[in-house]
Amino acid sequence: MLLKKVIVAVMLLTLLFPLVGCEEISDLTQEVTTSSSQANLKIEKSVELGSSWQMKQISFKVGAGQKVEILLRLADGDTVDGFFYLERGDTVDFRITGKAQLYRSAEGDRFTFKASQAQGDTYTLLFRNTADEDEGQKSITVFLEVIYPLQGEIYVPVED
Numbered sequence: 001m002l003l004k005k006v007i008v009a010v011m012l013l014t015l016l017f018p019l020v021g022c023e024e025i026s027d028l029t030q031e032v033t034t035s036s037s038q039a040n041l042k043i044e045k046s047v048e049l050g051s052s053w054q055m056k057q058i059s060f061k062v063g064a065g066q067k068v069e070i071l072l073r074l075a076d077g078d079t080v081d082g083f084f085y086l087e088r089g090d091t092v093d094f095r096i097t098g099k100a101q102l103y104r105s106a107e108g109d110r111f112t113f114k115a116s117q118a119q120g121d122t123y124t125l126l127f128r129n130t131a132d133e134d135e136g137q138k139s140i141t142v143f144l145e146v147i148y149p150l151q152g153e154i155y156v157p158v159e160d
Helices: 002-035
Strands: 042-049 053-063 067-073 079-088 092-097 101-105 109-114 122-129 139-149 153-155
Touching: 053 067, 053 122, 067 139, 092 109, 101 109, 122 139
Parallel strands: none
Antiparallel strands: 042 053, 053 139, 067 122, 067 153, 079 109, 079 139, 092 101, 092 122
16 A cells, blocks of 8 residues: 555656746746747757757748747857858848847847856847838748757747
């Protein structure tokens, strides 16, 4: 009888612990899923570069007046390098933020930044389509390449 109670308790704990760990990520990404456009995001390429870096190439669409946020989780001192360009369209507002804005561009560009305790451990790459709904161009297509440390994590929006 005691053995059954122990087994049931262990099973309940294994089900609850993953949910507790996911709560923080859920809090971080809640705004992403509710305010982002239907991104049609596609990871074109994902590779490890040597023993300490990884690279992701991502292509996605952003509807007029909409935004897509990609989150990077980094350790203090981690460096990120990347670039983006518009495959289609010409109206984008791109920003990189930690606790404060680190970078901003209105067209395709290279970027690099170093994570710091002062900026926190989560950084947002925000792509906003500045075109209005009534303009002829309804959406933009963005190509993004990001190189970041192997222990870093990237979170992309998923369609509902």
